[in-house]
Amino acid sequence: MADIGSNPLKRPLPDGIVPEDLVARTEDRWLTVVLSMLGVMMAIIVVTGALHSLHPSSNVETIEPVTLHLGGEFAESNLGTAVEPGGSVTVRLVAEQYSFVPDCAQVPADTPVKFRITSTDVIHGFLLPATNVNTMVVPGYIAEVRTVFSRPGVYVMPCNEFCGYGHHGMWARVKVVPRDQFPDLSPVERTSCAKQ
Numbered sequence: 001m002a003d004i005g006s007n008p009l010k011r012p013l014p015d016g017i018v019p020e021d022l023v024a025r026t027e028d029r030w031l032t033v034v035l036s037m038l039g040v041m042m043a044i045i046v047v048t049g050a051l052h053s054l055h056p057s058s059n060v061e062t063i064e065p066v067t068l069h070l071g072g073e074f075a076e077s078n079l080g081t082a083v084e085p086g087g088s089v090t091v092r093l094v095a096e097q098y099s100f101v102p103d104c105a106q107v108p109a110d111t112p113v114k115f116r117i118t119s120t121d122v123i124h125g126f127l128l129p130a131t132n133v134n135t136m137v138v139p140g141y142i143a144e145v146r147t148v149f150s151r152p153g154v155y156v157m158p159c160n161e162f163c164g165y166g167h168h169g170m171w172a173r174v175k176v177v178p179r180d181q182f183p184d185l186s187p188v189e190r191t192s193c194a195k196q
């Protein structure tokens with residue numbers, strides 16, 4: 001019969017050494033915590049994706065950057081704010097070194113707003129501080145972001161992707177007007193913030 005002293009696994013551990021079973025239990029607990037965090041994050045992604053409240057930064061819609069000004073959706077006459085049949089609005093913008101065209105768009109508050117933006121030259125960024133609007137604008141692709149503005153006011157729209165020497169001066173505005181005042185604006189006023 002072996003006594004305890006001859007089995008090294010049964011010998012009392014020196015001070016400072018944590019017993020193996022305690023280590024295993026602690027590891028199990030951390031593994032459970034990490035796995036449940038992963039589960040919660042996956043659930044959030046699946047639920048927001050299924051409810052269409054998840055906005056990827058862009059969608060895979062392509063456009064020819066060299067000819068987009070000649071006709072179609074991004075022809076100059078088609079830029080700015082358009083009212084859709086359902087009452088929502090779509091704002092179409094072109095980003096180029098070093099401006100957005102148009103440089104200001106007016107939209108109604110408390111109304112679904114969809115921005116569709118593309119670039120004619122290099123990668124630009126489109127950011128509306130304090131909103132969920134933040135996307136890269138990549139030449140050859142149409143970026144699309146949706147939001148609802150709850151507060152009227154002027155939102156500054158800086159280019160947030162370094163695009164060259166004039167990057168710091170590249171910015172535009174979105175003017176959010178109260179929902180009931182928007183229909184009074186003429187189509188020209190919707191696409192400009194200049195006093196008519």
Ligand code: CUA
Nearest residue numbers: 159161163167
């Ligand atoms: Cu355009 Cu930075």
